[in-house]
Amino acid sequence: MEKLIEYKCPCCGGKIEFDSNSQKMKCPYCDTEFEIGTLRDYENDLVCDGEDDISKVGKASGRWSESEAEKLRTYVCHSCGGEIVTDSTTAASSCPFCGNPAIMQGQISGDLRPDLVIPFKLDKKAAEAALLNHFKGKKLLPKLFKDENTLKEIKGVYVPFWIYDNKADANARYRATKLRYWSDSRYSYTETSHYSVVRSGNLEFSGVPVDGSSKMDDILMESIEPFDISEAVDFNTAYLSGYLADRYDVTSEESASRAASRMKKCCEDTFRSTVSGYASVIPESFSFSLDEGTVKYALYPVWLLNTEWKGKKYFFAMNGQTGKMVGDLPLDRAAYFKWLGGLTAAFSVISAALYLLFMLS
Amino acid sequence: MKKLSVLLFVIILILTPVLADDSQEVASGMIPDERQLPLLVDDAGLLDGEDYQEVLDRLEEISGEIELEVALVTKSSLDGEPIKSYTDDFYDYNGYGYGDGDDGIMLLISMEEREFYISTYGYGITAFTDYGLEFLETSFIDYLSDGCYRDAFIAYAETCSYLVETARNDRPLDSYDEGGDSDYIGNGGYDDYGNGGYVSDGEVSRSSIWQCLADGWFIILLIAFIPAIIIVSAMKSQLKSVKPKNSAADYTVKDSLKLSKVSDLYLYRTVTKVARQQSSSGSSGGGRSLSGGGSSMHTSSSGRSHGGRGGKF
DSSP: OOOOOOOBOTTTOOBOEEETTTTEEEOTTTOOEEOHHHHHHHHHHHHTOOOOBOTTOOOOOOBOOHHHHHHEEEEEOTTTOOEEEEETTOOOOSOTTTOSOOOEEEEOOSOBOOSEEOOOOSOHHHHHHHHHHHHTTOTTSOHHHHHHOEEEEEEEEEEEEEEEEEEEEEEEEEEEEEEEEEEOSSEEEEEEEEEEEEEEEEEEEEEEEEEOOSSSOHHHHHHTOOOOGGGOEEOOGGGGTTSEEEOOOSOHHHHHHHHHHHHHHHHHHHHHHTOOSOSEEEEEEEEEEEOSOEEEEEEEEEEEEEEEETTEEEEEEEETTTOOEEOOOOOOHHHHHHHHHHHHHHHHHHHHHHHHHHHHO | OHHHHHHHHHHHHHHHHHHHHHHSOOOGGGSOSSOOSOSEEETTOOSOHHHHHHHHHHHHHHHHHHTSEEEEEEESOOTTOOHHHHHHHHHHHTTOOBTTTTBEEEEEEETTTTEEEEEEETHHHHHSOHHHHHHHHHHHHHHHHHTOHHHHHHHHHHHHHHHHHHHHHSOOOOGGGTTTOHHHHTTTTTHHHHTTOOOOHHHHHHHHHHHHHHHHHHHHHHHHHHHHHHHHHHHHHTTOOOOOOOOOGGGBOTTOOEEEEEEEEEEEEEEEEEEOOOOOSSOOSTTOOOOOOOOOEEEOTTSOEEEEEEEEO
8 A cells, every 4th residue: 555645835835736627736825736756756856855974084093103202292381381292303492372482391192193294395484485475465555564564483383184085975955947038919928947956976075174273273274275185295203303393182073073064065066066057046955974084184384474563463374385375464544545535536537427428318 | 954054064164163272282383392592581681691601501400400491581571461471472482391291490580560470381380389389489589679680590490400309209399398397498408498598508518517416426426436445345355364264175086076866857837927018109208188289270372281470579
């Protein structure tokens, strides 16, 4: 005995009945007619909607060997609590986070050993030059900033990142419409055809980085992306020489949600881009799940700079691999209003001419 | 019997010309096809050579533009003849009029009687309603009385041009326009005609431009502000470079997108219809009762119907 299925109207949600006159399914509330097959297929579309599942994000597991552990030292800053790791040959003289001289020394223990490192490709000089370049071409930057700002700190730091490789499964359902226009002597007609569009599939990700240090501003770190993981090499303590490495203090599980949401957004965008040819597309449901993947612990090179101007500190970061420099600059309010006023005046001339042309013709 | 048929025959013979006259226009031989005289005839010698040429040029130019002949005749005396019939005849028998319909208007001035008469024919009758002719009169009458003949004639020509253009583009100026409707008065320049003053083109444009700008300064600034704020905001956003990256698009494995299900399922369709505007046949300006005065007509000696207006100056 077949189960009695009640179909809901895709247009208004009411219960659909079979209309013997037209031999089709018809909604008594909105009078829309449907083919029987259409309703069955639509039900199938709806069934695929689901909840997100990101439980299978991987776990990192590398461990330090004893000989390696001997070569490394950790430092803890008294004033801000920042922790850094470096090799035994490098003395950490000041905290890269707050500028205070770092104090406490300790041995590495119980920490995870990085799987990968992207070595510094650009040196200190390149970082300074890039900062000056960053100031160029910004019309609303106060003129004095360039001359008066004092570079307080440049530090090359290895920032800990959790790197995720995953295969993502997603199911997206949209409501789309196509339009058709025509007219006769008495009326203009608009026909709207409604479609249920489904895109289901998977997308692979490799090297999605999430900042594993609570001290490093996550947004700042995301701004200097992308990092090219193909240039990463197996970790060796030698790389730490002359640089400081920040210790991770966020676990990979905690970082996983950020990785997952970024992967999800990318899937949403990618799937949406495969829907074309419609007048309008409205997403109705999107479900996302991650297959078993891997997590790696990597150190990525970042140059941190801060300058001071008129008593305020400005922070900049440069990608030690690609050279991308980011950092918010101050706004010259006077220049802002001068430009606004000047441009408005200039456009007023054109606007007035157009207005007269329009009004006096 | 014979007497009766002869009587009948004589009666028919007498009546025929009368009947024939009623049913047809005058024989075409009496009215020339081509115009015999210039558009400006200055028998009274009111204009010197330069002014004459200027007025004649303007009349010809306007006549060409509006496709209707605007003519002007000055006479020192009419020798007792009524000015109305004199003007009509002058128009007809000298072949005035544009095109097949002989469309035109003629102003005739007689200095001795200090009388003027305006005669219209063809499309001129339609374009120049009684109200329109009154309007036309007021445009030149003061100049005429003051002896400023060149100014009077130019004003006459310009007003004729305006009235015909109005008639062609919209509808003939008539008494329902009396309320000083801005559609007909135009952009602050033409209402000067109604007051009997004639302002040169340059002055009209300049003052109306400033007036227009003064009215609309707020909108002008608003429109100018929009591109200005867009550009300045773009410049401001140059300064901010710290932004989160919400998509992992940089980290997708190339060409790894595999779609297992691609379905575009047609559900249903809806059709909406909007009633179209019926194109109105000839009616314009909804809500206005078109009870204008129209144009009164009279028949001239040639048998043709003219419109007209006369008076003293």
